[in-house]
Amino acid sequence: MIVGQDILTHLGIKKIMVIISHYELIFNSNNNIFYVKSNDVSYCPFCNCCLSVKDSKNRTVINDDGRKQIYRIRRLICQSCSKIHSELPNFIQPFKHYGSEVIEPVLDEVSDQCPAENSTIKRWLKWFDDSISYIECALTALKIEVSNNTINLMNYSSIIDNMRCKGKGWLRRITQLLVNSGSWLSATI
Ligand SMILES: [Zn+2]
Secondary structure: OOHHHHHHHHOOEEOEEEEEEEEEEEEEOOOEEEEEEOOOEOOOEEEEEEEEEEEEEEEEEOOOOOOOOEEEEEEEEHHHHHHHEEEEEEEEOOOOOEHHHHHHHHHOOOOOOOOOOOHHHHHHHHHHHHHHHHHHHHHHHHHHHHOOOOHHHHHHOOOOHHHHHHOOHHHHHHHHHHOOOOOOOOOOO
């Protein structure tokens, strides 16, 4: 029988990070690393308690020009449940080597100069295609939660479509909502 955390693992739900949208990137020319200085307060996706800084680690991201860049991100530890979460700035796409500004135009089918291999692009498209129903359900569940169950499902319109209509940055906005609420699925589903 699968219980508790095993269920989350079985479903591919990962609560090992938080995403921040207010931060500064400080470049150190001695080691060519961008240090991410957070201006956000994050809470544990497991128990919603406060997080404190544990240590830091490097995260490599491939940008839209195809170059790899190293970012020094913090790892935060929950003061209640002791779970550790990487603190990702919102341009980093969880479980992906490329940044969200590279992946989003591919999903929108408007990318003409993507630096990624065709096989990688196919994987992104399959990942999104496989995930889209789950993402829609997870966003709907969040909307119901924050609206105190006042959402009218009879007049339902796609939350993903609505967020995409608002323009660039929809992928990072959706990702942040799902990651910080502890609803993000790993890349391989
Ligand atoms: Zn916690």
